[in-house]
Amino acid sequence: MDDTAVRILVPAGMLGAGFPPETVERGIALGADVIAIDGGSTDSGPFYLGSASPKTTRAQVECDLRVLLRAASAARIPLVVGSCGTGGTDAGVDWVAGIAGDIIAAEGLGLTVAAVYSEQKASALAGRLAAGAVHPLPPLGPLDARTLEDCTHIVGMMGHEPIEAALRGGAQVVLAGRATDTAVAAAYPLMRGMPPGPTWHAAKIVECGGQCTTNPRAGGVLATIDRDGFTVEPLDPAAACTPASVAAHMLYETADPFRMREPAGTIDVTRATYRALDERTVRVEGSEFEPAAQHTVKLEGARISGYETMSFTAIRDPRITAGIEEWAALLLRVLGDRVRATLDLGPDDYAVDIRLYGHNAVLKEREPDTGPAREVGVMLLVHAADQATATAVAKVANPLLLHLPAAGMSYLPSTAFPFSPAETERGPAYEFVLNHVVDVADPAELFRTEYRKAPADA
Structure with missing residues (x-):
């Protein structure tokens, strides 16, 4: 195993959004070490979290998952999906896990799946609130325990640690509840020892697949992370990454184009440089990551x-x-x-x-x-x-x-x-109603993982 570089294949911005299957084939041929894709978001409003229902159909998710599971199995690389079922609720994880299980059984792929659950109980959070471990993010003020009780569903937004733990535990497919978009892509290269600055920055750039390219509809991207930085290229030969298209993605869904907080710390790209290696590929160096003094998990309810x-x-x-x-x-x-x-x-x-x-x-x-x-x-x-x-x-x-x-x-x-x-x-x-963070001593303590082993004769 080459530990001097790790290649992340991100086929699309969201599971179920669709992508050309040939772009995944190309990413595998280019040496992808992991496939990572986001499965949800709060972009479409509170309904999907509140009702614990997906915004995509089973047919959409099944179509994408079949391509990705086949590719991951054939290449013997892991597949990571975050924020399953749109809101990342336990029901969302089980829904995607059920679809994946049906495909794995039908295709005889023999993959071991880890389901990482992120849903939280209001009663447990009320105890943490009483202990002073829950803090508001602007513009909200102090949290009342009654607000926790009123929520139909609450999730904690995991960082890379629970996903990495599942991979170390033998999972070949990780289906995670609510997770930061970047954690889904960062977990595997961090496990392989890649430096956090380039890893987190690369994960942010590729989180939406082809959105960092000149043709977002053409498919995903491949990011190669090494000790000094990372490169990113589109999986469609007709598309291109440019310094502007790559740098611009730090403007996407961020309050600050240079700094972005993750549960474990802050990405800082103030000194990052973006250089075109050729007409399609961009090299990024100078990214940094500042570990947080206190690890926090954001709550959504x-x-x-x-x-x-x-x-x-x-x-x-x-x-x-x-x-x-x-x-x-x-x-x-x-x-x-x-x-x-x-x-x-x-x-x-x-x-x-x-x-x-x-x-x-x-x-x-x-x-x-x-x-x-x-x-x-x-x-x-x-x-x-x-x-x-x-x-x-x-x-x-x-x-x-x-x-x-x-x-x-x-x-x-x-x-x-x-x-x-x-x-x-x-x-x-x-x-x-929740825009708060909770202090944790262990980054994985709010999350639960269940392994679904492949049949011995698979």
Whole structure:
């Protein structure tokens, strides 16, 4: 085994997103030592953590996993998946492990799988909170134990240590709960003794696969880490990595483009240099890693905030679109009056959000284009403590969304509902309520690992 360099193959930014299988074949031919891929994120909001459900279908995950498991087995290299099932809950790990187990059995691959669980019990965290071991991250303040109890699911975001321990324990496939994106790629090279500065920086650059290349849709990347730095190249021969495309990924999902905290410490790329070795490959040197005085694990938790019902209509009447914000304000006023009169509900009993797509629904008051829109899609979102109330308010809004005239109009306009019925019940709405870290003495103490050994005759 060559311990002077370690090669990480990252086929895509997320398991289930898809990738050309031939790019994985090329990465294996180039000498990949490990395959690493993220399986989830909080990018898509709190629903997936709160409900412990994946944003991808089984078919998507199964398609990608089959390619990766076959490649890892044939090359005799490990496969690491992090944040399984989108939110990294125990149910998410079991879901991906079930799919992997079916593939391994059907293909006769004989691989040993480690499931690393990251879900936390509110009662255990309450004890740590009482002991002063839980601390808020900005902008949140001190945590109340009741907030922990309100969460439907809480996960701890693991660093590389539990993943490395699973690999050392004999796992050929590691399916991890919630993990930092970088830990998924960093665990194996750190286990092989690669320096932390280049390893963590490389892991950050390749976390999203081809996003650090000139063609993010073309497939993944291969990073080669050595004692002095790392190189990164795309797995599609037609794509390229450039100093700009590689350096730019330090801007992705970071508050500081030069420093980024991990559970074990801080990546510092202030002195890093980016140099093109050829038209496709970039060399990075000068990356550093500062170990933390106190190892911490970030907590993520979601709770049900209420229930939502949505209506959507489209307006093309120029009399309304010319003053669409005034019309929306009128809609809110009239709706409030009618809800009070018909449902006997006050403003504290529900909330209404109106989003004007085609006008300023994305940028709100920062929208630079101040001219009237040709057509506007109006999304009305009602939030209440129960589904029946949310739907009732949306139904009161129905005739207003369809026929409310703007001030000064002498006729009833007709807008366009795209669906019948116009109201869509979205069910429970979730909100993130934890942005805290917990001090730990052992980086792996909050996590649990189960090994699923391959059959002896596999």
